[in-house]
Amino acid sequence: MSKPVDRLWLSENTPEAIRRALSQMKPLGAYDHLAAAAKARAEADWLVGLNATRAFSLRHGRPGSPLSVGRVQTPTLRLIADRDREIIAFTPVPYWQVAVTFQATQGAYVGLWQGSAKEHPDRIMSLNEAQAILAPLTPGTRGQILSLETKRVTLKPPLLYSLNDLQKDANRRLGMTAQQTLDAAQRLYDQHLVTYPRTDSRYLTGDVAATVTQRLRGVGQWPAYQDLVEGVPRPLRTRRLVNEADVNRAGHHAIIPTGSGSIGSLAGRDAALFDLIARRFLAALYPAGLDDRTTLITEAASHRFKTTGVAVVEAGWRGVLKPAPASDSDADEAEGAAIPPGLVEGQAVNVDHAEIRARETKAPPRLSDASLLALMEKHGLGTPATRARILELLLARDYVMREKKTLQSTEKGRQLLEVLPETIQSPELTGRWERSLEGVAEGQEDPDHFLHQIRSYTKELVETARTQQGARVAEEDLGACPVCQIGRVVGNAKGWGCSRWREGCSFMIWRTVAGKKLTPAQVKTLMAGKTTATLKGFKSKSGKSFQARLKYSQESGRIEFVFQEKSPAKRRRGKTQAAMGAKSGT
Ligand SMILES: [Zn+2]
Structure with a gap:
């Protein structure tokens, strides 16, 4: 005798959300594929981790300190070590720029000399050449504005937070580690302040989008958000936030405030993270921002100089949440400089002064929690719920160390990679498996076939460990x-x-x-x-x-x-x- 079984699926635990979920339960069978994928993932992690850890510890470990090898943790370690290697191998190359301050009747601005190189046309590779360019640019030299182009750029409001995006943003803005963010988000969830945090969707379902008005009313009751909520344009623009298929794939919708509970007692990281989630929610409902980006070319002494400038026309959503500083690329230094209003093409200007700036190329930056999470996401390593834990595991095992906001591999971590076969380090293979698991979750791939592949791969790994030569991995x-x-x-x-x-x-x-x-x-x-x-x-x-x-x-x-x-x-x-x-x- 079998009775129909339905599953209750919750993305938040307020009484109202539970009532809503109870009225929308689906038969248990609708979740079979998702369950099969979760089981296959757990089994694969267990098989590879257990066997490879044991085999390589016996072959390369030291007594009392086993090595730790895993389907996701090892490629993650590799990503960090690869960046370290790039930095060590990097040799800075000196270059020079010629910067000229031009005086127009409307005001002064700075232009950078431009050569004909496709990439980095501002770079002059020898000091002699830079001096030759500088020589005729004496104060008072006549110049002319050759072209002046202004483009209006629309900056769409951000989508809602997935856990990965929240972790990256909290790392850049608040200096929180991935694990600290997950922990704080979990506490906020337990206090019924935000929805379920372990999600990699940035979208809502239509049903949840229909609750946005009510959530806004709730958030608006707190003085800190009152004005911001009043500034949300009506009618609400929730259509771009809805993607049923994406929420189904992820299992849970994006992280948003419940609009109920009490924020009065929040402090420290919890308060800061709640503020970030609330502002992102509001920003997603605000209008786009508008910028005018101007490119100005000035000619003097037969050379060309480029000036770029940005003027904010409409702050839009940026009034709620300033864009996070880009952490990985060092900003172009002439970018965003002020251009006096009212300049016109063909206008005459004068050289006020000119100078040579000595520069050198920079090594890529060390990885941070934010940039590592982005890389893991790009390579399909781990799930939003597990990425923070993987990183903490690498830190606890001394394969990776954290200094301030940066992550780098330790000697021990690098030695481990030296003795492990390429296949278990390669993010490509694990990424391919993650895609297979997604296929299982969608019912398009057979979980047994997936596990069969994992088993034969594990056998290969153990065989490699048994037969290969190599030193023991140092501990200290x-x-x-x-x-x-x-x-x-x-x-x-x-x-x-x-x-x-x-x-x-x-x-x-x-x-x-x-x-x-x-x-x-x-x-x-x-x-x-x-x-x-x-x-x-x-x-x-x-x-x-x-x-x-x-x-x-x-x-x-x-x-x-x-x-x-x-x-x-x-x-x-x-x-x-x-x-x-x-x-x-x-
Ligand atoms: Zn030293």
Whole structure:
């Protein structure tokens, strides 16, 4: 005997939303594909993670510190390490710009010299050439505006927040990590202030869009949002926020305020994140912004100079939520400069002054939570609900470290990648599997076929681990380098050295000093500039045992012995023996 079973599907947990969901329940069977995809994903993660972690730990790990390998975490580590490699391999190239301040009757503006190069036409690759361009541009030189073009640009309001977008934005604007954002969003959800946060849809269903008016009324009751809510144009423009298919694919709609609950007691990150979600919700309902972007070409001394300027015509939604600063690209410096109003084509101007600016090309920036999440999303790594956890896992395992807002791989993480086969590091393969899982969720792909592929791949991995050669992955990362303050002190076969040795940092403490092995704890003491406790078991060149305390000298870059203060003569001799450790360590 079987009774019909319906599933209750909730995206928020206010009484009203639950009542609404109860009236719209679908038969359980409607969720079969989604459930099959979730099960296949969990099984695949388990199979690959468990087997690869065990196989590679046995082959390359050290006793007591297994390696951690996973279908999503390893390609994510690879993305971070790849960026680090790009930065290390990067050599800055110097270039010069010639910047001229022109004086027109309407005001002054700055133009940058333009060459004929397709890319970066403002860059002059030699100082001599820059000086030759500069020479005739003396104050008072006549110039003329060759062209003046103004384009009106429409900046559409943003869509609503998916979890990934919320995490990226909270990282850029508030400096919150992906995990902190997920945690805060979960608390806001538990307090019935926002809808379900683990979603990768930026859209609403038609049914939910119909509740926007009511939510606005709720948000407008809080003084902080009263004026902003009154500024929302009526009738509401919710049509662009509705996409049924996308919400169905994701399982939940975008994150929006419920419009009920109490925000009075919110503080810290929770308050800041709620504000971000509320403003994004309002901004999505505001009109587009309008900008005038002007490009001005001025000619003087047979050279051309370009000036670009932006004037805000209508702030639109930007009055509610300022666009987040672009984190990854360094802005073009002439961009957004002020252009005096009223300039016309053909107008005569004068050179006020001209200068050469020395510049150099910049390495790509380190990844941040925001840019890593964007990369993971692009490669189809993980789901919105799991990305923050993957990153925290890499941090906890010491494969990745966080410094302020940036992420970088550790020596240990890079060594792990060195011993793992390319297929498990490659974001392409995992991304392809994620697309298969989406196919399963949509009922277009067979979950058994997917798992069959995963099983044979896992077998291959284990076989690789069994047969391949390779060193064991070192464990120690003892902290920031005491000499350069930037690198990390990491263990290798010979000792503990600065990870920035390629950049010329010479900090190094050998594993063995005068025949005695140092422990990581002792090395940490030395790195902190402290003197160790008295250690026994050193051997002098003549084979005599002795005991001493150790200290690292910044001046000599070597370990020095500190002897008991019996006689000053002995102490001096101790210092002259300082270099012993370095010789006996190899
Ligand atoms: Zn260093």
